[in-house]
Amino acid sequence: MSSEQATAEKTVEAQQDGIRPLLAVRDLRTHFFTERGVARAVDGVSFEVFPGETLGVVGESGCGKSVTALSILRLVTPPGRITGGTITLDGQELTALLESEMRRVRGRKAAMIFQEPQSSLNPVFSIGFQITEAIRLHQKVTRTEAEELAIEMLGRVAIPDPAKRIGEYPHQLSGGMKQRAMIAMALSCRPSLLIADEPTTALDVTIQAQILNLLQELREQLGMSVMLITHNLGIVAQIARRVMVMYAGKVVETASTESVFHKPLHPYTVGLFRSLPKLGRKSQKLAPIPGEVPNPLDAPPGCRFQPRCGLCVERCRAEEPKLRILGEGHSVACHVAQSDGAHFA
């Protein structure tokens, strides 16, 4: 770990008024050992999630967002493997745990919801059965008690008439209802961290807003932290307090939502915003980021964004940039970035 990075972490922690992070990921490396070579899907990712906050994780498809999430729960399947780094959840080092101990963490301390509500519920069981199963796994309650808890959870996620819905099967519910049921299941054991992997991507826009509001409400009610993975910057703006931007298995920028939206410093983040349509900028052509995401089997030398970057200098091709603090809680992994954004001028 470089000294720069170490300072960065210290500073960020200091800015949290000494609050210990709920989740601290340090230098996480998850590689996939395929026949064609090693794909470094997550390569040295560090971040933290503080109690009660929502962290937005943004990036293109294949940038390592989901693999990071799965790595936290240690659910990466072969040929993928966590090859390095530490994951500390609530003071517990997860990478050192036995599988049996890890099982007690999943669901109870950290739970996860997924992109496709239609495939994340088992089609052959009623939703009530699936939620009760999750409850009885971690809590010593009788079947009837678990059922009552399940009905209460369904009520909390605003499913109308939960006592009746509990006997229904996933195919009888709409997509939004399924995602609500999924949230109820994930939260049934009151985890302190909820990882939401693109929870609204498969839903239509009005339902998206409802689900996001619901997540916000539940976060406040239950006092949990949410790690929200998405490729939709609008969603991040709506509910995240801090944002982490990932590119090709690396964190390129971390900052409060406000500063990311008002003063993005990494060329990639800026590119992301330029490629979005914006109100009040009529008839202006969208500017896609040139080039394409590098093949994870064959990452470019130096900065991974360097082949697509308009600001690329010699140093970018030779040396990999580390996260640097460039403002209050704002760190950027770029050689040319300056704290006042002057490098874009």
Next chain:
Amino acid sequence: MASLIALAVFYLAAVFADFLSPYPYDNEERSHPNAPPTPLRFRRADGSARFLPFVYRTSYTFDENRGRVYVEDRSAEYPIRFFIPGEEHRILGLIPTRIHFFGVDAPARIYLLGADYLGRDRFSRILYGSRISLSIGLVGVSVSFVIGMLVGGIAGYFGGAVDNALMRVVEMVMLIPRFYLLLALRAALPEDISSVRMYFYIVFILSFLGWAGTARVVRGMVLSLREQDYVIAARALGRGHLWVIVRHILPNTLSYAIVSVTLAVPSGILGESALSLLGLGIQEPYASWGNMLAKAMNVAEIQFNPEVLWPGAFIFAVVMCFQFLGDGLRDAFDPMMEASGVKS
């Protein structure tokens, strides 16, 4: 659907075999070897009609070729009576009773499908034999199915080296022709054993034969099912691997499994019949369709007593029923058919 009803009738008949059959399976009547089916008479000797059929007492003489000829003694009528007292038995193994569903008073005997070489009623023996022949297929296939599902589930779920190792074992089992494997396994077991133990050995042999095919297909299905989000969702909630396989993945293969069980049962029945036919399975005096059919291996026997083929007819009927049922179930479960709105 018709085949389902037919199978239900077969299995009910097996359960109530001792009640439905006029005689126990080992009731010998040495004066009636190889008797043909007793003719049911509706018309008295004087020409008047009776509503319920009756039979005459029969006895045999020899014709000029020293062949047995059965003649009826028309002096006394023996009407077929229902709920007639006979040998004591227990319905469902619980209720002791002497009542049989039908029969005739001694000394006349009724042989609906003739008698075998010891004068035992073939119809009664087929009923008793169905207990073994029908249940052994079902039990054997269920056992092999549990094994097959588990092995397939584990191989498909874990993939990689586990998958490789298990599938090579499966291929080794599938490599050996079924019938020789059947014989080899039988040869590996002791020779003189009671029929009850033999029953369990046959179940074991049959399940050893059947699991490999199931395992292979289930593995294929699991390979695609494990990519479903609910698998990782269950893991994310803290479930262990085995639980996820058994409770989340395998239930999704059940529609296939049910069809496959139905289609596999006949091979179990045929396997038992084949062993018994060769005298390696259920031994006399216990009846099974296979060992009854063993008498039909002699062409001359078929020529003089074509009734020995009756157990074969029953095997044929049951196997066909299972095939039709399996076909019907497959159509009913087929999602393609459902999607296009075609209902069977």
